[in-house]
Amino acid sequence: MAAPAQRTEPTSCARPAYMSLLSAAPSAELPGTDTAGQDFVADVNLDQVIAAIAGGREQRELITQVLHRQVRDVGTLQYRHEVFRDLADPVLLDALERFGGHMRDVRVHVGGLARMRSAEQQQGWFLDAAAIYCDAVRALATTLSARPVGSRGLRAFRDYLTEYAGSPAFDRLAADTAARKADLSGVSYLVRIRGGRVEVRRYDGEPDYSAEIEATFARFAQAEAKDYRVRYRTWPGMTGVGAQIVSLVARLFPAEFGALTEFCRTHAGFVDAAIDQFDRELQFYLAYLDYTRPMQGSGLAFCYPELSAATKDIFARDTFDIALAARLTASHSPVVTNDFQLTGPERVIVVSGPNQGGKTTFARTFGQLHHLAAVGCPVPGSAARLFLCDQILTHFEREEDIGRQTGKLEDDLLRIQRALLTATPASIVIMNEIFASTTLSDARFLGGRVLTKIVESDIVGVYVTFVDELAAFGPSVVSMASTVVPGNPAERTYKVVRRPADGLAYALAIADKHRVTYQQLTRRLSS
Numbered sequence: 001m002a003a004p005a006q007r008t009e010p011t012s013c014a015r016p017a018y019m020s021l022l023s024a025a026p027s028a029e030l031p032g033t034d035t036a037g038q039d040f041v042a043d044v045n046l047d048q049v050i051a052a053i054a055g056g057r058e059q060r061e062l063i064t065q066v067l068h069r070q071v072r073d074v075g076t077l078q079y080r081h082e083v084f085r086d087l088a089d090p091v092l093l094d095a096l097e098r099f100g101g102h103m104r105d106v107r108v109h110v111g112g113l114a115r116m117r118s119a120e121q122q123q124g125w126f127l128d129a130a131a132i133y134c135d136a137v138r139a140l141a142t143t144l145s146a147r148p149v150g151s152r153g154l155r156a157f158r159d160y161l162t163e164y165a166g167s168p169a170f171d172r173l174a175a176d177t178a179a180r181k182a183d184l185s186g187v188s189y190l191v192r193i194r195g196g197r198v199e200v201r202r203y204d205g206e207p208d209y210s211a212e213i214e215a216t217f218a219r220f221a222q223a224e225a226k227d228y229r230v231r232y233r234t235w236p237g238m239t240g241v242g243a244q245i246v247s248l249v250a251r252l253f254p255a256e257f258g259a260l261t262e263f264c265r266t267h268a269g270f271v272d273a274a275i276d277q278f279d280r281e282l283q284f285y286l287a288y289l290d291y292t293r294p295m296q297g298s299g300l301a302f303c304y305p306e307l308s309a310a311t312k313d314i315f316a317r318d319t320f321d322i323a324l325a326a327r328l329t330a331s332h333s334p335v336v337t338n339d340f341q342l343t344g345p346e347r348v349i350v351v352s353g354p355n356q357g358g359k360t361t362f363a364r365t366f367g368q369l370h371h372l373a374a375v376g377c378p379v380p381g382s383a384a385r386l387f388l389c390d391q392i393l394t395h396f397e398r399e400e401d402i403g404r405q406t407g408k409l410e411d412d413l414l415r416i417q418r419a420l421l422t423a424t425p426a427s428i429v430i431m432n433e434i435f436a437s438t439t440l441s442d443a444r445f446l447g448g449r450v451l452t453k454i455v456e457s458d459i460v461g462v463y464v465t466f467v468d469e470l471a472a473f474g475p476s477v478v479s480m481a482s483t484v485v486p487g488n489p490a491e492r493t494y495k496v497v498r499r500p501a502d503g504l505a506y507a508l509a510i511a512d513k514h515r516v517t518y519q520q521l522t523r524r525l526s527s
Contacts, residue, residue: 033391071374190204318338455476
């Protein structure tokens with residue numbers, strides 16, 4: 001007998017208004033612009049973040065797609081924020097996680113039917129899947145009706161699930177499932193093996209010798225013995241002999257197994273399409289919360305940012321590089337947080353300071369924040385207001401490719417030109433340590449030209465540089481600098497603060513610490 005058909009349509013059910021957990025507007029495709037493969041994703045380490053969030057989850061493809069699609073519609077992003085806020089209720093979150101686990105079990109059961117040799121085993125597993133599904137639907141419906149739910153997505157699904165769980169179609173599925181489970185629990189049979197011959201017949205009250213043997217030797221038991229048996233992980237299919245035995249049992253109990261066959265035919269598509277969709281989309285929220293939970297447990301804050309595609313007044317408090325924080329919290333290491341703000345005519349943050357002081361980390365944080373905000377996730381920080389851009393464009397230093405016919409400086413210039421020609425006033429641009437391969441005067445000149453283009457185009461961005469003079473470019477530019485420990489300029493704090501560039505002060509402090517300033521050297525040489 002062939003495995004029951006796998007369909008997602010419900011047997012019969014009225015549908016209240018429920019569309020998606022990801023967007024209030026019904027659509028055949030995910031909303032937003034796909035950023036998969038764009039340079040900025042790897043430059044700001046979002047590729048690591050997305051891969052870690054999706055992990056080995058069953059719905060990793062959908063999770064990855066959602067995390068790659070930037071949305072500029074504030075309403076859609078607020079719709080997702082509402083769901084995340086509801087999931088702050090630990091009782092509700094636990095119920096949804098258990099529901100997701102049960103639905104995964106249903107798919108595992110139904111998905112494995114084709115690999116089973118025995119038609120009776122296929123039908124038994126299909127019945128088990130239906131039982132898991134019915135229990136999962138009832139349990140979640142009970143929890144959703146008892147907990148306060150504020151999000152439009154979960155409210156719509158709660159109403160849908162409540163009506164579905166009380167519908168005649170679901171009642172029939174649940175009743176039929178319970179009846180078939182009761183029928184099969186009453187099936188008892190006897191197997192007698194004589195050499196190569198196997199005999200199967202109805203159980204008729206014969207003594208249970210295994211129970212008698214256990215009772216006889218129970219008196220010799222002294223303590224719980226260690227189990228030395230080796231357990232192998234195998235597919236729960238039947239051998240050829242086992243399949244034949246079950247087939248004979250089905251012939252001995254034609255009414256019970258005939259009813260099971262009819263059950264599988266009648267309820268072939270027992271998984272409701274909307275419930276299945278809800279479970280799949282829910283995994284995006286659960287995966288992100290699983291990823292951020294260790295960071296929050298370490299005291300790091302996540303917030304729901306204010307969002308706008310119009311105003312460019314932005315800020316973030318106590319923010320951090322989420323990819324770096326995930327690694328540091330895993331090793332119980334401290335994470336440094338930073339703040340930034342742009343108001344009025346300010347558009348570009350120019351970051352200077354000593355090497356290895358956290359400048360690149362700050363630039364990555366800026367890009368991560370705006371991307372995570374654009375997919376509707378809580379962002380790192382205690383508070384934030386962010387700009388919904390049309391694209392994020394980056395230029396991070398790369399290894400020189402000896403196969404190219406161009407030099408490193410020319411390659412940098414071509415990449416920067418492509419980025420600036422692509423950018424619009426609604427874009428975000430992040431430039432990190434550009435023109436490091438040229439002289440200071442050339443870097444100053446070229447950096448000034450790049451900043452002029454960014455400012456004239458009214459683009460929001462971050463520009464990391466070793467050229468201090470660029471930090472005083474004009475009123476559109478904000479100077480921020482990475483800092484060192486007072487009295488020990490060789491030790492970095494990894495804090496990036498708003499203040500004028502003072503690279504010379506760092507150099508003088510380090511020289512003084514090692515007693516190699518001009519005055520110190522002059523005195524030593526003259527003596």
